[in-house]
């Protein structure tokens with residue numbers, strides 16, 4: 447599903463890069479060749495290194511290779527893009543669990559974030575998605591995209607109050623700098 451995952455990864459990579467970090471991106475959405483191409487464009491814009499394999503490659507093996515590249519090049523941050531998945535598609539969930547296991551095994555001492563990217567225009571549906579993913583992969587945060595194109599910003603409040611998972615970034619457009627670090631206090635003040 448097109449929630450803005452790949453775009454958000456490009457924006458986050460760019461932000462990290464500007465902070466002086468060396469960033470590697472794993473193209474673990476291997477279902478469509480176009481997904482890898484799109485990610486590569488973002489990696490170039492952000493000046494990050496991409497690790498990619500052919501369409502159809504086991505996503506977990508792409509992540510494994512990217513972990514090796516991260517270690518070998520002494521990079522500071524590895525970001526893994528994954529395929530869009532509906533939470534009722536069990537094999538896709540299983541794949542996510544497999545990716546997480548590899549990261550936990552290969553990078554046990556690293557600081558990890560598992561972010562779910564939600565499209566603010568989908569409203570209530572976003573809340574049930576967080577529930578499903580929270581149980582499976584221990585989400586640590588939410589990226590809420592497309593807040594520029596909707597009046598449904600109030601959905602954030604519902605997501606946060608029902609799930610106890612913080613919104614870390616918000617997407618406010620399609621360009622590389624169109625992302626903000628979410629400040630819940632400011633946000634509440636703005637919409638009340």
Ligand SMILES: Nc1nc2c(ncn2[C@@H]2O[C@H](COP(=O)(O)OP(=O)(O)O)[C@@H](O)[C@H]2O)c(=O)[nH]1
Nearest residue numbers: 447448449450451452453591592617618619620
């Ligand atoms: N207006 C707006 N569009 C966005 C935002 N984030 C992503 N998009 C657009 O949403 C579409 C899908 O984004 P993509 O990153 O490919 O989603 P993915 O399929 O989840 O990886 C693209 O056309 C993006 O330009 C945002 O914050 N605001």
Ligand SMILES: [Mg+2]
Nearest residue numbers: 451452475481
């Ligand atoms: Mg994508």
